Amino acid sequence: MSDDGLDPLIHVPTRLRIVATLAALPDGDALSFTRLQDVLDLTPGNLIVQLRKLEDAGYLSSEKTRNGSGQKTMVTLTSQGRVALGRYTRALNDLLGGLNADPAGHQQR
Numbered sequence: 001m002s003d004d005g006l007d008p009l010i011h012v013p014t015r016l017r018i019v020a021t022l023a024a025l026p027d028g029d030a031l032s033f034t035r036l037q038d039v040l041d042l043t044p045g046n047l048i049v050q051l052r053k054l055e056d057a058g059y060l061s062s063e064k065t066r067n068g069s070g071q072k073t074m075v076t077l078t079s080q081g082r083v084a085l086g087r088y089t090r091a092l093n094d095l096l097g098g099l100n101a102d103p104a105g106h107q108q109r
Helices: 014-021 034-038 044-056 080-098
Strands: 060-067 070-077
Touching: 014 034, 014 044, 014 070, 014 080, 034 044, 034 070, 034 080, 044 060, 070 080
Parallel strands: none
Antiparallel strands: 060 070
């Protein structure tokens, strides 16, 4: 994690969308790989790469189960992932909290 609290792993837009989507679920709930892919409109290959990076960091976990002749993968945000996202959002709020812009985009003093 960087000194400013903006975790570079979460800061990547696709991974931020994944973590935020999973964080919207109640703690411990999971989303299927295909549902997550549909919600985020990602290719399977891109989603797999991003999920692997988040899983390697301990931010999410996945579980594969047999479903008849197929396989189903369920993805859930870990407590470590929730903490990391909370820390990330606080750092982002702190960073942006000092901005007071009027509707025209001029900074107010």
